[in-house]
Each structure stands twice: as C-alpha cells, then as structure tokens.
Amino acid sequence: MPLIAPPSRRKTPHEPTAAERTARSRVRLYPCAAIFDEYDGFIRSLGFLRGRESAMLIVAGDEVLDNLITHGEISAAGVCVLVRRRRSGLTLAFFVDSHREFEEFARSVGDHAGARPRFDQREGRWHGLGLTMCRNIASSVSYRPGDLVDRVFLSFD
Amino acid sequence: MTGISVEAAERGAWTVLSVHGPINSYTFNELQEKTTLHAGRVDMAVDLSGVSSMTSAGIGVLLAAIEDAETAGRRFYVIAPSEVARLAIESTGFAERFPTLPSIKELPV
Numbered sequence: 674m675p676l677i678a679p680p681s682r683r684k685t686p687h688e689p690t691a692a693e694r695t696a697r698s699r700v701r702l703y704p705c706a707a708i709f710d711e712y713d714g715f716i717r718s719l720g721f722l723r724g725r726e727s728a729m730l731i732v733a734g735d736e737v738l739d740n741l742i743t744h745g746e747i748s749a750a751g752v753c754v755l756v757r758r759r760r761s762g763l764t765l766a767f768f769v770d771s772h773r774e775f776e777e778f779a780r781s782v783g784d785h786a787g788a789r790p791r792f793d794q795r796e797g798r799w800h801g802l803g804l805t806m807c808r809n810i811a812s813s814v815s816y817r818p819g820d821l822v823d824r825v826f827l828s829f830d
Numbered sequence: 831m832t833g834i835s836v837e838a839a840e841r842g843a844w845t846v847l848s849v850h851g852p853i854n855s856y857t858f859n860e861l862q863e864k865t866t867l868h869a870g871r872v873d874m875a876v877d878l879s880g881v882s883s884m885t886s887a888g889i890g891v892l893l894a895a896i897e898d899a900e901t902a903g904r905r906f907y908v909i910a911p912s913e914v915a916r917l918a919i920e921s922t923g924f925a926e927r928f929p930t931l932p933s934i935k936e937l938p939v
Contacts, residue, residue: 728914739886792893799889
C-alpha cells in the first residue's frame with residue numbers, strides 16, 4: 674500500500690483527518706514569568722488547530738492563567754493544560770492543586786453570572802473583565818473546585 | 831519573549847507607543863507606566879502590532895488611558911492590533927470603546 678494517497682483520495686486542506694478530529698495534547702506549566710510564553714508556544718505548536726482557534730485558545734487560556742496566578746492558585750506542582758478536539762469543537766481544560774480561593778471564586782462566578790465587568794475606583798482595577806472575555810470567546814466556561822484538584826473547563830463549539 | 835518592550839516616539843502631533851511581547855499580569859506595569867506618563871497630556875497612539883498576547887491586565891491599562899485622554903480632550907488610537915490583541919479587545923464586548931486604525935499612516939494630522 675502506498676504511503677501517500679493518490680491525488681484523488683487526498684483530503685482537502687480544510688477537511689480534518691480522523692486523527693485531527695480526535696486529537697488531544699497536554700502540557701504541564703510552572704508558575705514563573707515565562708508561563709505565558711510557554712502556554713502560547715504550546716498552543717501554537719498544535720497542528721490540529723485551524724483558523725482562529727489558536728488565537729481563541731491563547732486569549733481565553735492566558736486569561737485563565739492570569740487569574741490563577743493573580744490569586745496565587747498555582748502551586749509548585751504547576752498547572753496541567755489539556756486541549757482536546759471533540760466532534761463538535763474544542764475543550765481547553767486546566768487542572769491545579771486545590772486552593773481555597775478557587776472555591777470562593779467559583780462560588781462568586783455562579784452568584785454573579787451575567788454580571789457586567791466593573792471598574793473599582795478605590796483599587797484602580799477592573800473586576801470581572803477577564804471572565805467576560807472568556808465567556809465571549811468560549812461557548813461555555815466552568816470552574817469546578819475539588820478536594821484535591823481544581824478544574825477550569827472551556828468549550829469552543 | 832517573557833517581557834515586553836514599550837518604545838515611545840514622536841510622530842507629528844502624536845506620541846506613539848510601540849508595544850512588543852505579551853501583556854499580562856507580569857508585564858502590564860511597563861505599559862501602564864508609559865501610558866500614565868503620556869495619556870491625557872498629548873495625543874497618543876498605541877501600536878499593538880507586535881503584541882503576542884494580551885490579558886485583561888492590558889485591556890484595563892488601555893481603557894484607563896482612553897478615559898484619561900477623553901477627560902483631557904486628547905485624541906487616542908489603537909494601531910494595527912495583532913490577531914490576538916484584536917480578539918482580546920473584541921472579547922470585552924465593548925470594542926467600540928477602543929478607537930482603532932489599521933496603520934500608523936492613518937493617524938490624522
């Protein structure tokens with residue numbers, strides 16, 4: 674059997690192969706200044722992403738990482754990032770050691786679902802802006818605290 | 831590239847800040863220092879064509895600069911945002927708050 678299919682049987686450039694339809698990849702990142710470069714490089718290295726998918730995963734994923742870092746939720750064990758192509762889209766997942774602030778944040782997200790971002794004059798910073806950005810890019814965003822591992826799932830359909 | 835570079839240059843009536851690298855919670859201070867120095871004092875443009883990624887930390891800096899410019903009656907433009915910078919701005923849901931030009935050559939006199 675020839676290794677290269679004849680032209681009539683080759684897939685068109687925009688038609689995903691069976692492997693691409695079920696592709697997945699993961700990486701573990703550690704809390705340091707280079708974490709964004711490493712995450713962005715990981716996303717850009719994924720050959721199964723198409724069109725704007727890389728940009729969407731970079732913007733939404735950077736936002737999740739920034740939030741986890743800002744609240745000190747990434748332990749020395751780092752954060753595991755998983756990208757998986759589903760039949761109808763992509764899943765981006767983050768797994769970190771359980772942290773009390775994450776549980777509180779997850780609860781506040783549920784309590785303020787649909788709330789618009791607001792600027793806190795006293796603190797001089799925005800609240801809820803990053804979450805709004807993630808929600809506007811992804812089809813769904815969920816924060817799931819656990820006893821051992823906290824998880825963030827974003828779906829892109 | 832772990833850090834960012836923010837270079838200021840005069841272009842006619844405009845002060846143009848050219849940003850290169852990722853804007854996030856580790857790096858936004860450098861952009862904030864430069865925008866705080868100029869926003870509201872001069873007409874300012876921020877060239878985002880070299881931005882590799884941008885989180886809400888960077889969005890917040892830009893929004894503050896835009897507000898300072900509006901309050902002072904100064905002009906402000908975002909120039910040629912990279913794909914991820916443009917998507918980050920669009921994802922806020924209020925992209926209309928960011929006056930944008932496709933090229934530095936389009937800056938009004």
